[in-house]
Amino acid sequence: MRAKLTYFALAAVLVVYFVLVGSRGVLLIKQGTAVTVPFGVAVLVLPFIGAWFLWHSTRFAHCASKLAQELEAEGGLPVDELKRTPGGRIDRDSADAVFAKRQAEAEQSPGDWRSWFRLAVAYHDARDTPRARKAMQRAIALHRAEQREPQPR
Incomplete structure (x- = not known):
């Protein structure tokens, strides 16, 4: 549960960041000079790439979680048979x-x-x-x- 909350909090921060970056891109385009318009368009592309990546990462995590739940219901989750170091790391x-x-x-x-x-x-x-x-x-x-x-x- 803690991992999910952390993930959604970070995703929300990213969305706010995307909005802020996008608004800067719009402001650059509104200035209308030969330098700021292409730069503004380039800045606007970044939030879309980030949103696409966030969407695919979230979808992947959701699908993997559903598979884990289904396997758990079947009793087929892998058993943790790994030896660990005294510090808790996997051998x-x-x-x-x-x-x-x-x-x-x-x-x-x-x-x-x-x-x-x-x-x-x-x-x-x-x-x-x-x-x-x-x-x-x-x-x-x-x-x-x-x-x-x-x-x-």
């Missing part, structure tokens, strides 16, 4: 061992979103965020495809 060798197991699961069931979700968690635990994100995107895409398939009667 690298332990994370690598769990990762190998999760990767084998995903290779055995490449069309199962559940195995890709668990692989994404393993990537995250191994501190490989880009691959964790790609694995989670794959899980989300597979889940959507599964939802679109006609259900057998």
